Amino acid sequence: MANHNTQPPIASANRESGKLFKAPVANKKPLIETPFTPLPLGSVAAKGWLLKQLELQRAGATGYAEKLYSELGEEAAWLGGTAPESDWERPVYYLKGLVALAYTLNDEELIVTSQKWINAILASQRKDGFFGPETNDDWWPRMVALYALKDYYEATSDERVLPFMTNYFKYQAAHLPHRPLRDWGKMRVGDNIDTVLWLYNHTEDKFLLELADMLAGQGYPITDLFTYNKFQDFGDDFHPTHTVNVNQSIKMPAIYYQRSHSETDRDAFKVGVKNLSNHNQITGMTAGTEMLAGISSTQGVELCAITERIQSNGAVTMILGDPHIGDDLEKIAFNSLPGAMDKQVKNHQYYSLPNQVESDYADHGFKQDYSNGTMPSPTSGFACCRFNMHMGWPYFVKNMWAATADGGIGVIAYGPSQVSVRLKDVNVTIKETTNYPFEDQIQFVITTSQKVSFPLKLRIPAWTVKPSVTVNGEPVEAVKAGEYVSITEEWKTGDKVVLHLPMKLKTTTWVNHSIGIERGPLVYSLQMKENWQIKHKPIADLPEFDPSALGFNEYHVKTDNAWNYGLLMDRKNPEKFINVVTRPMPENPFQQELTPVKLVAQAKKLPTWGKAANHVEADEPPVGPILSTEPTEEITLVPYGAQNLRITYFPEVTESLTETGAAKYEAEQAEIFHAEIRKNEPHASEGSYVGGIDFAESYVKFNQVIVPEEGQYNIDIWFANGNGYNSATGKMIVNNEEYVLTYQGTRGWGRFMAIKIEVPLNKGSNTITFMKDQGFYELDYIVVRPLYINGS
Template identity: 80%
Template sequence: MQINQSQASFDNFIASAFVIPDKTFKEPVANKNPLVETPFTPLPLGSIEAKGWLLKQLELQRDGATGYAEDLYSELGTDAAWLGGTAPESDWERPVYYLKGLIPLAYTLKDKDLIATSQKWINAILESQREDGFFGPANDDWWPRMVALYALKDYYEASGDERVLPFMTNYFKYQATHLPTQPLKEWGKMRVGDNIDTVLWLYNHTGDEFLLDLSDLLAGQGYPIADLFNNNKFQDFGDDFHPTHTVNVNEAIKMPAIYYQRSHSKNDRDAFQAGVKNLSNHTQITGMPSGTEMLAGISSTQGVELCAITERMQSNEEAAMILGDPHIGDALEKIAFNSLPGAMDKQIKNHQYYSLTNQVESNYADHGFKQNHSNGMMPSPTSGFACCRFNMHMGWPYLVKNMWAASADGGIGVIAYGPSKVSVMLKDANVTINETTNYPFEDQIKFDITASKKVQFPLKLRIPAWSVNPTVTVNGEPVKAVKAGEYVSIDRKWKSGDEMVLQMPMKLKTTTWVNNSIGIERGPLVYSLQMNESWQVENKPIAEVPGFNASALGFNEYSVKAENPWNYGLLIDRQHPEKSIDVITGPMPENPFEQETTPVKLVAKAKKISTWGKSANNVEAAEPPVGPILSTEPTENIELIPYGAQNLRITYFPEVTESLADTGAAKYEAEQADIFRAEVRTNAAHASGRSYLGGIDFAESYVKFNQVVVPKAGNYNVDIWFANGNGYNASTGKMIVNGEVHSLKYQGTHGWGRFMATKIEVPLNKGTNTIMFMKDQGFYELDYIVVRPLQKKGS
């Protein structure tokens, strides 16, 4: 990359080094014809300020991982390729990932130092453009430039820098010319939605029609992404791992919705929610699909990658605006308030590459993941592979940037709730809305309106589907037709001093997970067993800048161990958890994700399960025993706290009972089934009971469970524990339930004899049933199955 060092360029740098938005109230830029008119339009960066606990997260990020990133990582040093240098690994996605988070953090906080830091990178990028429009380091990969374009888009919205629009126009002309002979590949082919997103954004600012054709060209060169999500084809690409790579999946899920704005296709429009449904065979209690790094089923011993969390948050933010579906906002909050803080330390200095629902230790281990990283579950500035340490920075800032959006009918609406202030121009009036709340740690949100003049517009509130008897009042008067799971629109003349209050009562509920385990939720928060965490420095990262003492500032690699018992089962009425769980609320601290001061705790009834221990690697908790489990152990009170308030946790609890009733939940070991042309393999450390079935290699091979007994007829979930060591190639099998054939896909696992879980819903008869497994294409091994009742509606 060549950087122009002319005096003019230097003057531009000085002039723009401390660009801070000079106009508080900005008008959003909606879609131009022929693009679809979307229910919501993003507000320009800088329109929304964080307040309260949410502001604290941004400040911790500024004073921690983001603020010190350039001291910690050589890819961000003065010799970075995106700055014109030659540092190893600095010419691809890592610096621009970091920049994508740095810019919204800097301009949301209006922090001059962060703005100056981001300006250094922006100027280098802008000055790197060649005459033909290409820019950046010498590599010819389209993908990292897609990330850089997001940074430029956000920077333009915040600063109004006139260099950006012609820069992007020239680059997109280069793409239009060169894509036919240099098509998308690999990462860019799967993440093409990011490219289309910025193309359509530029079209809305310039109206250049060639951009519409470019969006079509890009969509045509990508994977068949709408088909992937609509028809569950993630494992249909053989050795090509890209369509099952968890970051790709969570990033690409927004692509059909983005392109729908151009295509007007129902197939594109519906792909997001179809994808949510089809990913349910991987989805965990926090709303995130498992992925280590490939989609990883429903097991509690499979984790979630931090990159996937931040990408899925952005996907939900954008899809919620394009589609107007309030359920997407519900899902966004669940991920943001649980998965995101749960994957970082509470000072936002160190991160975990993978985080698990049931994680009782963070240490070096063979975790059995498809992509193993021995330190991938340890809080560290260098945990796992090097992508997440750069991509994590956009999580909180992008949430704030996208909490509010302009509505198509001239108003404004909520995408996600949290303490904030939004300033926007609506119908020639400057409007500010202060959102005062400790949500999601409390259930009341207050909105105070300030306007430069009386102005009529609709204000749209997303009413979460989980809320019980929600209410809205304006100046004390109740609003009619407030329904959970919908938007309520209050269209009136607003004036300064108007006050609106949203009350969303939170009810405890149980949800059912792998091996019939129980999860506890209240509002958007998931609750986990409070752990006594012991943190020990294992490795002190070497500072990249002489004299910078990273360790003294808390940037270390830590092992974390639980110093309390964790092998509890819940004594609970699944339909009425409030009968055995007390909700304890306390004062709101600055940072609610610190375990000691988190403002909401639950006290539940539980019993220890002496047979529940760790997995074979002696780090992860073993899979939850299948309950209900009859127990004579003493009943204890245990405390549950929000999922994000610690790094160790038990979230999927077995159920214990004092009087066993037949619920239909049971575990069936494959080696105890009726088998033909298959073989029992023993002394297997990673198998249940150290035994499993292999050699299911022939067309006539079968594994028949003849005594599957349930108390009543109906649909049940069957959890299937399988292994497929054939790389990334999925195998298929036949599951025959009382004579009815069901098809199954078994994705690649960490190896043969290393098991993963999937689930399928099937009808069973009252009494005895037969479930038989046979081979189809490829090979697989079976460890055991679990039959469990479906979650009852409303619980």
Template identity: 40%
Template sequence: MSDFRFSRRGFLHRFSILGLSGSFALKHALALSTDDESATKAANKVVKNRAPLAPNAFYFLPLGSVRPSGWLKNQLEIQASGLGGHLDETWADVGPNSGWLGGKGESWERGPYFLDGLVPLAWTLNDQRLQAKAHRFIDWTLKNQAANGMIGPASNNDWWPRYVMLKALTQYQEYTSDPRVIPLMDRYFRYQLGELPKRPLRDWGKFRWQDELLSVLWLYNRTGSAYLLDLARMLRSQGYDWVAEFADFKYTQRITRDFIKLDEDHGLRDISLATHGVNNGQAIKTGPVWSVVSGDRNDAAAASRMISELDKYHGLPNGMFSCDEHLAGLDPSQGSELCTVVEYMFSLENSLAITGEAALGDRLEKLAFNALPGTFTDDMWAHQYNQQPNQVECSLHHKPWTTDGPESNLFGLEPNFGCCTANFHQGWPKLVNSLFMLSSSGVSDAGDGIVAAVYAPCEVRTVLRQTPLHIVEETGYPFNGKIRITVNPASPLAFPLHLRIPAWATGATVQVNGQSQPQPTPGAFARIERTWRPGDRVEIAFPMKPRVSRWFNDSVAVERGPLLFSYGIGETWVKLADRGMTADWQVFPSTQWNYALRVDTDDPSSSIEVHETAVEDNVFSEKHAPVRLRVNARKVPSWRAEDGVADAVPKSPVSSTEPDEKIDMLPYAAAKLRISAFPLVKSE
């Protein structure tokens, strides 16, 4: 195998990317899983951390235990009908000539990225067509392991893309119990342990080591092989020390190309990789994941410290930090890369499970219900590389990006760079698997319970202390605050049910079978311990009063529950080019957008009208948005755009002699052109 270095931008120039051609004869007859078969697979016992690993606060339920319903299932179905389910048919990088199918095409991260989202999407939806697509990549990898244990295309030996393939394989094994996966991983990890002293981590692999650590610990918990803990320590010793970086965070300003010397060493200097958005999104889980090995509570707390520092210097109203593609400061006209959104979500899901910190669930919801859908077209046939909270035009301009190119906020097949095209698919299906978790007593299974970690319509089938348990969650959340959870054990069963109470949910109420429970504490988990019987109902009511939060230049954003609201600018869509089954689009404003809000920041509800409608399908579209706000505003003529980018938000408060207007605000993701951070009108 040849040894080589490359940047993400330079990779495609080093390989010949051939056109999509030919077809595959399936080697497996795949039967669509029935509900009973799915329930049987889901009944597999939760695999907890083996000694000497520290226990998690929570554990993910076996994959397949949680199934989406309502609007959430609709989002996965839209994804399956869009690029998520057809990408290999229209994009050569994951098509029949992919190096991860034995071809001579793209052989680095894109095949594994695609599979990492395709597997949970296919099995969550019980979609036979998508499962067949996933099997092509999985079977090639499982059947073509080298004699020395290496996996993947022989055209490169970079450790990094194997991290992603291992993530996909662990998910696939949990869904199917395929007996080939664990032996392959064992051979690969033994090979890697012997190779790392001679060929240590570097570049992307050095900065993303925590992603492989998850797979190493996954295998250790199933086999108990001691060498895996040696491998875990070697990964940490060779990997970048993210915890130390954020203990003394130095990257507090907008990063420039010159500052990180991006044009030297293929953009792979440590300072470039340390300030890279996706690396930071993946890094947030580093401390918690390593704490499972170290047992150090300071490591476990590192995720919250990292989030706090990123918020302080680069935070945006949609829950993201700016990264277009490197850290970019607080201006809401800066963007965030889609890969960072889904990797940040994955980090939060794992960190929440390990630490049990409720605030991580709050942030996960904010990303999932704003930043994730906010970067797709309604049909998910096109996406952006970068999204902006203040996004007044999507066109071919170099501004405002720190290190990205002029296609960055276009909607299309692979704007700017194709990593997000392959990687965005993991967002929704992995969220489904994180909705409910198992709480662990840390001593024996007798104290285990169920955790409602994130709220969305779904149902759960699992087994708790040998008793089948069926849970149904019915809700229009996050568009309204009513949640009903029906608990159906096969026979009476005593266990604690933990309900995450968001930090914003002051005044939340909880009832069980119509009887009020103690007032829950915002920003914590409410615990209900009782003997549950079939048909028991838990009803949660979260107050959904509008809130005003402060951002860059004392600007204001309007929030309600986990949703951010934006002024939706009129949109004119102009096709730039056809791209196989999809197209690339520019979007130009057709209405003015330069408003300042007139709201009572001390009592926002007194000056903001709320209008709710039924929660149906395609909830993140302008047409079907289930909730809208109406606020008073005035135009600020001096606030303009240059080269398609809104100038920095004028510092609040601002004076305006323009007449008062009533403007409508939509959930952030429903407005493809939008203002989300506004100046505040000076009191008269």
């Protein structure tokens, strides 16, 4: 085995006062020219609060990972050892994040640690080009290792890497025809194609283009999955509906579009995002536990899916140039990512939920249920996320800036940072000073080794109102929300650009007509008095290492305050009922007690809104508006990522009831034919639901669905399908219009999930009928709710 501590020097010509200056490597023909080109790892440095997150990660989850987990010890298979469970994805997941963190921080200790793994991988290559543990020949974990090697090469220019990757890809090209992709690699093939095309841009070896075609041909039909909403069309094969697969593979069509030039591949991301709206959560993530999980407030998001979607959105934004994808990237990174970890970045939650009022062992009703899956812990849930979480913040930072096709530099996502890049043979540094997203002003100060003309492209978020940009105090024209603004100047040291992105309060509408509150890219949740109690202390394999004393524990988290509030609200003018309160920026804005922006809202308690049948999760929000005579109280909302317990989807309460058309209709109270009412089911609304919709003539008919105005409405449908991973379809007839709905497999019969569909309704009375089509399903209740211009 090679010396694990060998570290190739970084070319000094690329370094200047600790900054890395490298020219980006754009696509070579016949690959398409993309609007943006990724910058080499190390080009972007975090500053301010964002740097603090990386430092906490270094001092916490990443810094102690090799002591916490036996898969990362000296006997790991990726280091040449035989430790159990260490020859597949876990060590290389960790390494991918470790390399990105080490070179983003330019941290000597982390660099040395990562070098041990890099050297072992490089030394493991056989004469035929294959590499990695001999006990596992799966293509999939090697896709992850290749990302770590790619990032490492960008930061170091280690001359061993390109020949290594070339030899491996020659091996792949020779062996894929008789040993094709399978399982995870078949679904995550975009990762493999991504590194193949990256290598092509460095070597221009033509066989790599043919290899990309072969890989695309062996993967699942991923473009079709996203374009035609086919996630549920694979019977008991769960891979296309697995949430990590979905959020990881959503980048594949755009990646392959660089080679295919296919408009269908190009458009699959945007169409796919729309098709996934039946699983959307307020943070921009798709619910998945572990399978796609509908719109419920108590279905969760897997942490692996969050980190993979951060990478996917960053990569696709550069290929397509769509500023809206950058909006979503920020929303996920600023809400979902910190919301799934403790605020010292030591412990993580496998699943995080928009409405979660306790974290404890429980039967959560998830398709893949882990009793500790919502508990902050170094071992929460299945063992993938504890290794994959490390790339979240580093990959966000890495992809914040990118080179532009016209020779400039552009912003993919905002935050305190500094980018150093070589443009037109000139060293250029841009320091971005801001407390964004906790404030709305961003300042860029430019430093150049000599005067140089290039375009600076700034993404203007779609949510902002009346944005503005100045260059050295002079206003820039044509700054529009939802677009990029390009500023071309002959830049010199000291030039200053100021971007102002005014943030307005916004309501969005979610399951059961509940209300979500947003401001800029941040989502807000009820402030909870979290009470953390150690449930389990992990025992490390290493002597004289006590992880519990360092805060690495499994925690039972409960709240000491009331959480069952409904909001008094004007959905179109939330500022009537909410005040924004700001205070000085702390080091770590995700510490709840220090967070610099809070909202004070008017609310009333709803005494009938309690916990779900497992006595841990909140029950689903009751359908409002609800007429309430409870006293009005002021409640405080904090950023979603500032706590681990939260209420984010609030019912609406009112003091004078007005008819909106929002109403709940219980299936057991409808007209029923050749079906049966089933009672005493604790997981069903009101304890009862309708099953046995098993015959062609079976139906559940809601005869008096009353709405005040003609127009488009959402219908939330609460169903169960206990037939494993196999989906069922059912007919829904709205007045005289027939729809076919897909009901995916749920935890079991009598365990309900929600989907939504948009339909036209007539003013006054409407009839909605549910019937059998293919397979079987059960019906609990439906919610009819109006659409809002800014709602969901």
